[in-house]
Amino acid sequence: MKRPTLQVVAARAGVSKSSVSRVINGEATVAPEIRDVVMQAVRELGYVPNGAARNLVTRRTDTLAVVVSDPPQGVVSDDPLFSAVVRAISRELESAGKRLVLMLAESDQSRFRVEQYIAGGHVDGVLLVALHGTDPLPAALARQDLPVVSFNRTSAQGVPYVALDNTGGAELAVRHLLERGRRRIATITGPLELHESRERLAGYRRTLQDTGRRPMVGLGDFTRASGAQAMRELLADDPELDAVFAANDLMAIGALRALHQAGRRVPEDVAVVGFDDIEAASYTTPALTSIRSPMADQATAAVHLLLQLIDGGPADPVIMPNQLVIRESS
């Protein structure tokens, strides 16, 4: 059975299509008796406006795209934070009466599809998550003169963002290790294509440098396996190291495992600090000290910024502060 249209609601209510439309859209200038008879008809017929027809004329879709631009290995979208971020975004959009189209851009082809989709006028704005520094997407989207907000800092000009204070977070971590009396503090980095990885590394370097210590850098890619691998390499390079700052918790968990296998006690022999404070950080043995990133708040802020931008408001970048959470591993 076909879905009823405005037309048939109007017929049923004995008024014009215009009036039905006005009632549906809650316009003030409608006589109460017309409102009532229309609402009655709407209810009886189970009428719901056709979205496509409405979008076509209003040029609004009340839909925002969340584009996760992530390499195929899934640096970000396999991350436990992914759910938290998507969830927070979804809730925020929901309470604003908007919808969320999720697109993963893992390849050039899918990146192209994203652009096409956006160009097709399907969404009112775009939230970019997990960009590489060299990602072509922000620039491409900015060209479409559609509101865009990035969840990371980007190299593209004029794309507003809501970012973590990654440098500051790394400083917190390293300073904490120094205060604990650690002398040989290594770091395990995320993939260096990502801004946040570079910033966390920079924070580590700068803090060590201020105290005249030598940096020791192991390369990871934000996965547990890479954290374990980098830890083994760091131990081989300097068996005397007494602390490690991993640029995210997953790698810290991998490092804990590698340290355990190498017979090192944590924190007695080697102190470990992670970054993100995912739920799993409380459940490792020993429980992991970490830098808490307010991901949910960041997501909320990003959505707000985007909605504000869509309404023609200003778009000043936002930097979210972090917090050190001390547990057993340091």
Next chain:
Amino acid sequence: MKRPTLQVVAARAGVSKSSVSRVINGEATVAPEIRDVVMQAVRELGYVPNGAARNLVTRRTDTLAVVVSDPPQGVVSDDPLFSAVVRAISRELESAGKRLVLMLAESDQSRFRVEQYIAGGHVDGVLLVALHGTDPLPAALARQDLPVVSFNRTSAQGVPYVALDNTGGAELAVRHLLERGRRRIATITGPLELHESRERLAGYRRTLQDTGRRPMVGLGDFTRASGAQAMRELLADDPELDAVFAANDLMAIGALRALHQAGRRVPEDVAVVGFDDIEAASYTTPALTSIRSPMADQATAAVHLLLQLIDGGPADPVIMPNQLVIRESS
């Protein structure tokens, strides 16, 4: 600057709108020279068809909704599997040229919004994830005569599903513990509103029953914290228990921690088996034995089933088998 329409492409190419439309949609009956001149104009103008206008007439949107019907605590959407599932679905849809609208239905209000959205003709089909046994959504959606596939078995009649063999998985786990010579095997359940929780519990009960052993059931809700809590209670009830089957890995991880704190060695004193085989299972100390659920395959199968249904094909339920992965904890 306004986006170009079919109209202006036609003018530029010196042909009718009909012809442009045919070229865009790749119809065979177009003269090569017309095709060329149209493609040229499309390229020069950067033309992309307006989605709303197209949807309005074709009645297809090439968009599918993924509805995560989850209580506010987020039993499922905070789960590490959430990313894996969403990711697999997204990839599969992408390769089929479809889009994904993600909706979380956490309250009656948001459930209503989901229904409205679906009724608005915005999507061609719906994939339901994480249903309670009593969730009203499947029935409500089925009434809209729109293709629906559930990621769980549902109580609603006529909603095809792709489910795990939860009962069989639980049997694998318990049988394994019995083979290891364990005598007092407890279980920690998921929230019993969820079908899968009940099925895993049923598999546990049946297997124990077959060997005449007494069931010991602790109630959890799929979170780590609940696993730890249930483990403490089970230990208080029966300090002699020598094995526990947790209905998911997160709870198993919580249980490991509680056992550690209670001074029990794993697996010497108590063997532990989880369910799902999330990545974290390999990184616990000791590494966790688990039942591997082919979540990605399940997601792929669900998408296939839905696409098939949309094309008017049959919709036979699918049950995915599980596999025991033995590690150090048992």
Next chain:
DNA sequence: CTGAAAGCGCTTACAG
């Protein structure tokens, strides 16, 4: 405050 009419940008029979 209400209604008739135009129009949003496409696709699709229908002639030719």
Next chain:
DNA sequence: CTGAAAGCGCTTACAG
């Protein structure tokens, strides 16, 4: 194979 015309289901000036 191509084009003119109708129509998808809405909203929105414009009269009244």
